[in-house]
Amino acid sequence: MSPSPNASFGSQTADRSFDFAITGGTVVLPAGPTQINVGIKDGLIAALSVAPIQAHQTIDATGHFVLPGGVDSHCHMDQQPWEGRSTADDFRTGTLSGMCGGNTTVIPFAMQMRGQSMRDVVEDYHLRASKKAHIDYGFHLIVGDPTPEVLSKELPALIEQGCTSIKIFLTYEGLKLDDYEILTVLELARKEGALVMVHAENEACIRWLTDRLLERRKTALRYHVTAHSDIGEREATYRAISFSELIETPIMIVHVSSGLVVEEIRRAQARGLPIYAETCPQYLFLSSDDINTADMSGAKCVCTPPPRDPSNQPAMWRGVLDGTLSIFSSDHSPWNYSDKIAGGPDAPFTDIPNGIPGIETRLPLLFSATQFDAPPENRLTLNEFVDLTTTRPAKLYGLYPRKGVIALGSDADFAIWDPNKVVTIRNELLHHAVDHTPYEGRQVRGWPITTISRGEIVYDKGEVRSQAGRGLFLPCKRPFTPQREPSSLLTG
Ligand code: DUC
Ligand code: ZN
Ligand code: ZN
Helix, strand or coil, rough: CCCCCEEEECCCCCCCEEEEEEEEECEECCEEEECCCEEEEEEEEEEECCCCCEEEEEEEEECEEEEEEEEEEEEECCCCCCCCCCCCCCCCHHHHHHHHHHEEEEECEEECCCCHHHHHHHHHHHHHHHHCCCCCCCCEEEEECCCHHHHHHHHHHHHCCCCCEEEEEECCCEEEEHHHHHHHHHHHHHHCCEHHHHHHHHCCHHHHHHHHHHCCCCCCHHHHHHCCCCCHHHHHHHHHHCCCCCCCCEEEEEECCHHHHHHHHHHHHCHHHHHHHHEEHHHHHHCCHHHHCCCCCHHHHHCCCCCCCHHHHHHHHHHCCCCCCEECCCCCCCHHHHHCCCCCCCCCCHHHCCCCCCCCCHHHHHHHHHHHCCCCHHCCCHHHHHHHHHHHHHHHHCCCCCCCCCCCCCCCCCCEEEEEEEEEECCCCCCCCCCCCCCCCEEEEEEEEEEEEEEEEEECCCCCCCCCCCCCCCCCCCCCCCCCCHHHHHHH
C-alpha cells in the first residue's frame, strides 16, 4: 500500500446501476484494509467489488484510505446554559465541525436538571437538532432528577423511542445523584437493556479539596487539577463498578483521565465484569503542564476530569493499547476562551467553565499519533483505530451495523483520508464556533479530506456541501437484552 495524493471526481456513463462509486482506495473493511471498489445506491452500501463499478458519479480514492465515517459518541452541543454561561456550538456548528473532521454520526446529550421533565427536555432537543444538524445524531439522556415518574414512565418511553443510553453524574450541584438514586437508575437500565454512562468523580473530595485550597489562597489554574484529584476519580469509579456489580448491569465509565482509574477498570474487567471505558484526546495529548501557565491561557485546557501530570500518560496509552479503554471520543465541550476568562486575570480556578472543544481534531490527533508518531510498539492498525473511534461506539450505543462499519446494507457513511497530508492545526481551519483550539500549532500527519454521509458528499477538500437540517435522528437499539428478573442478590 503506497498512498499517493489527490482523490478526484469523475463520471461514468456506461451502466448506471449505482448512484455513486468510490474506486481505487484502500477500504478499511472489518477483515482488514482491502483494495476494493464501493458501490452506493439509495444512501446504502450496495456493492463491495474488486471488479470495476459503474455509477452516475465516481470518486477516485487512489492513494487514500476509505474509513467508515467516524462515530463521536460523547460530545456536547446546544446544551442549555450552565451557571449562567452558554457554550459556543449549537447543532449546526457542532455537527458541521464534526463532519469536517471525518465524522458522520454524533451522539450528544439531552440534559435534565433537577425539577425538569426528561420527556420535555428531549422534545426540546429534538426540535433544535432536526432543524440544524448536518450529520446524523442520537441522544444520550443526562438524568439529573430520577423521580418515580421519570424512572417508571419517561425513561422507558424514551428508551423505546431510541434514546438507549443514560449519563449520570457523581458530582456537580444540580446534577449529581446520591448512591440510592444511582442504584435506581442502574436498576431501570438493567430492566430496559440500556447503558449507563458514569461521570465518576467523588463530590466530597472535590468540595473538601477546593475549600482547603481556597482557604490557603491557592487559586491559580493549576489547583483545578489538585481539586479534581485522581484519588477522588478512582473512588467514584470503584463505587460505580460496585453498584454495577450489585445490580448486575453494564456501565461505561466516561472520560477516564488517569492511570489509577485505568488500573481499577482493568481489575474489574479481569473479574469478568461488563465495565466499559472511554477516554478522550485531552488525556492523551494534553497534560497538567498545559493548564499551569503564567497567564490565563491555561484556561483553554481546563476540563473535568482534568488532564493529569505528564507521567500519567504512558498508563493511559497502555489502557488504549491493551483494550481496557475501548472507546475514544471527543467530549467536545465548546466553551469560548472569552467566557472561560470572563472573571479576569485573577479569577480563581473555580470560576473557569470546565470543558474543551475537540470534535474536529479528535480523529486526526489519534490517527497521526498511532499511525506515524508513536514508537512502533505503541501504534494501532487501521482496524484498531476504526474500532476505537467508530465501530465500538456504534456497537455499544446500539447503532451497529447501520453505522460504524463498511458492510453491505450499512449506511454509505465514509471518511476518505489522505494519510500523507500534513496539517498544522489552527483554529481558523476548524468549523466550530469556538474562539480557540487547545491544539493550536500542533502538527499532524493524515487528515480526513472528504466526508460522505448516506451517499452524499457533504464535505470535500475544504468545501462544505451539506445543508443544516439534513442530519437525521438515529433511534438507537437497546445495547443489551432487557433483564426482567432483578439482580440475583434478590432472587438467589
Ligand atoms: N463532563 C463531561 O462529560 N463533559 C464536560 C464536562 C464534564 O464534567
Ligand atoms: Zn462528565
Ligand atoms: Zn462530556
